[in-house]
Amino acid sequence: MALNPALLVFLYALATALATGLGAIPFIFVSRLSGAVVAYASAIASGLMLGASFGLVAEGTAYGGWQTIIGGGVGVGFILLTQQILQRYDVHFGVARGVGARKILLMLVVMTAHSFSEGVAVGVAFGGGMVLATAITVAIAVHNVPEGLAISAVLRSRGESVAVCAAWSVVSSLPQPVMAVPAFLFVDAFRVALPYGVGFAAGAMVFMVLVELLPEAFEEARRPIVALLVSATLVGMVLFQQSL
Amino acid sequence: MVFSTVMDLQSIDTNAFAPVLTVLGYAAIAAGFASFGVLPLIGRRQGSSVLLGLANSLAAGLMLGAAYALMVVDPDGLPPVSAIAAMLGIMYVLFTHWAIGTTELDLNRLDETDPTYGYKVLLINTLHGAAEGVAIGVAMIVSIPFGTFVVVAIAVHNIPEGTVLSAILASLGARIRDAAALAIAANIGQVLLAVATFAIVSAAPEVLPWAAGFAIGALIYLVMAELLPEGYREVGHTSVALVAIVAMGMVVVLTGLSL
Numbered sequence: 001m002a003l004n005p006a007l008l009v010f011l012y013a014l015a016t017a018l019a020t021g022l023g024a025i026p027f028i029f030v031s032r033l034s035g036a037v038v039a040y041a042s043a044i045a046s047g048l049m050l051g052a053s054f055g056l057v058a059e060g061t062a063y064g065g066w067q068t069i070i071g072g073g074v075g076v077g078f079i080l081l082t083q084q085i086l087q088r089y090d091v092h093f094g095v096a097r098g099v100g101a102r103k104i105l106l107m108l109v110v111m112t113a114h115s116f117s118e119g120v121a122v123g124v125a126f127g128g129g130m131v132l133a134t135a136i137t138v139a140i141a142v143h144n145v146p147e148g149l150a151i152s153a154v155l156r157s158r159g160e161s162v163a164v165c166a167a168w169s170v171v172s173s174l175p176q177p178v179m180a181v182p183a184f185l186f187v188d189a190f191r192v193a194l195p196y197g198v199g200f201a202a203g204a205m206v207f208m209v210l211v212e213l214l215p216e217a218f219e220e221a222r223r224p225i226v227a228l229l230v231s232a233t234l235v236g237m238v239l240f241q242q243s244l
Numbered sequence: 245m246v247f248s249t250v251m252d253l254q255s256i257d258t259n260a261f262a263p264v265l266t267v268l269g270y271a272a273i274a275a276g277f278a279s280f281g282v283l284p285l286i287g288r289r290q291g292s293s294v295l296l297g298l299a300n301s302l303a304a305g306l307m308l309g310a311a312y313a314l315m316v317v318d319p320d321g322l323p324p325v326s327a328i329a330a331m332l333g334i335m336y337v338l339f340t341h342w343a344i345g346t347t348e349l350d351l352n353r354l355d356e357t358d359p360t361y362g363y364k365v366l367l368i369n370t371l372h373g374a375a376e377g378v379a380i381g382v383a384m385i386v387s388i389p390f391g392t393f394v395v396v397a398i399a400v401h402n403i404p405e406g407t408v409l410s411a412i413l414a415s416l417g418a419r420i421r422d423a424a425a426l427a428i429a430a431n432i433g434q435v436l437l438a439v440a441t442f443a444i445v446s447a448a449p450e451v452l453p454w455a456a457g458f459a460i461g462a463l464i465y466l467v468m469a470e471l472l473p474e475g476y477r478e479v480g481h482t483s484v485a486l487v488a489i490v491a492m493g494m495v496v497v498l499t500g501l502s503l
Contacts, residue, residue: 050308057496058316065500070495076489080482177478205491210472210485218473224338224347227469234464235330 006181009126012137013180019141019171023148023168025204027156039221041153041231042213047233048150049209053202055241060198064190071199076207078200082109095159095234103212107154110208111147111172117197119176120190139244144173146237250492264443267384270395271377271438275431277399280404285414296352296477299404299486304471305398305488309495311463314456317386326457333375333461337469340371341443352404352474354411362412366430369405373434375462376401381441382459385452393498402431
């Protein structure tokens with residue numbers, strides 16, 4: 001008996017979400033947690049997120065330029081609002097408190113929110129037919145690994161365990177299977193929404209990089225090293241995404 | 245497809261001088277914008293570091309956006325040689341900073357009277373201007389509208405550079421008029437490289453992925469090593485981020501229209 005295609009889409013998207021956890025693996029080898037390590041981790045996360053956003057904007061503008069821009073504006077507003085809300089509470093996250101905990105929470109909110117629009121992209125891609133299912137799944141799973149890397153960089157450098165990094169990386173991607181199914185079932189409706197969602201994801205990630213990750217990186221480490229890490233990671237990420 | 249004109253390099257008439265003159269004119273205008281940098285110095289003796297920070301943030305967004313546009317311009321993706329060239333672009337800016345000793349130096353001091361500081365700022369601006377010239381040349385090859393937009397981005401970036409340079413000169417007793425002239429002269433390398441890049445790539449289109457990659461790497465590294473850190477120091481994080489991301493959004497819109 002063949003599986004229901006919608007269930008199949010859910011399972012494929014779930015598999016890609018699990019791949020995000022693989023991004024935590026390199027951090028098994030990172031144990032020394034100095035201010036410089038936090039800065040380098042932020043720099044790498046910045047490069048990955050900027051590169052990912054460049055890819056998203058290129059994809060979004062192919063569906064609709066203005067819609068992508070509007071989505072991006074909403075993404076920026078979303079971060080500003082989340083920052084305001086987080087500032088009102090005395091947050092703590094695992095071993096982190098205060099500013100560090102706020103940064104971790106903001107990172108998780110951003111990456112989880114951006115997964116919603118990625119889920120839509122997955123569903124719309126499957127909507128083109130199940131023939132390419134395996135290829136799409138593998139491509140998106142591989143694409144998720146650097147996102148787990150970015151999340152783990154922020155969490156691990158503030159003292160969270162590798163298991164916690166992996167778990168939160170997977171959680172941040174769970175909206176993907178959730179959104180993929182309705183997007184698959186109602187492809188036409190979601191295809192219209194796609195540029196807004198993709199713009200939102202890109203706007204939120206770029207703004208997060210500019211307002212939180214980079215200033216922190218420049219405070220804690222030497223400028224040329226931070227700049228080199230961001231630049232090389234950005235170019236590498238764009239190339240990596242194009243090769244998928 | 246909009247991209248078809250972009251990559252159809254054979255259509256460029258290598259014997260015609262008109263396009264080269266266009267590039268020369270536009271690049272000269274970008275260089276001329278450096279003279280506007282003296283405006284904050286007229287009347288008051290010192291420029292405002294908040295204005296400098298905002299100008300840097302604006303330039304950062306425009307230049308990062310230009311790098312984005314150069315990366316996605318080819319629908320087949322960035323060729324691997326461009327990635328190598330991007331590393332060369334990064335290394336060029338990194339190495340020039342290291343050689344001149346400006347790696348950790350604040351390039352935006354308005355109250356610095358030490359002539360050595362002035363020489364360093366002049367030297368680094370001139371050498372980085374050359375890389376920016378390559379970006380102008382490459383963008384002009386892609387299309388004239390896109391090239392015009394990159395000219396605007398570089399021109400915006402030239403203004404705060406002009407402010408710092410002329411503040412140093414003014415503090416050493418130079419007249420504002422002379423300071424403005426030198427601020428423009430510091431960008432002559434930019435104009436030459438813009439024209440040379442355009443001419444060379446027109447004659448030998450196979451060089452384009454190399455030149456584009458070099459420009460991409462140099463632009464991104466300039467933003468990360470100079471414009472953003474100096475912006476963060478001069479104005480708040482949120483102001484820098486908002487100005488830069490609005491500038492990037494403008495680039496995305498203009499790129500969609502001009503490519």
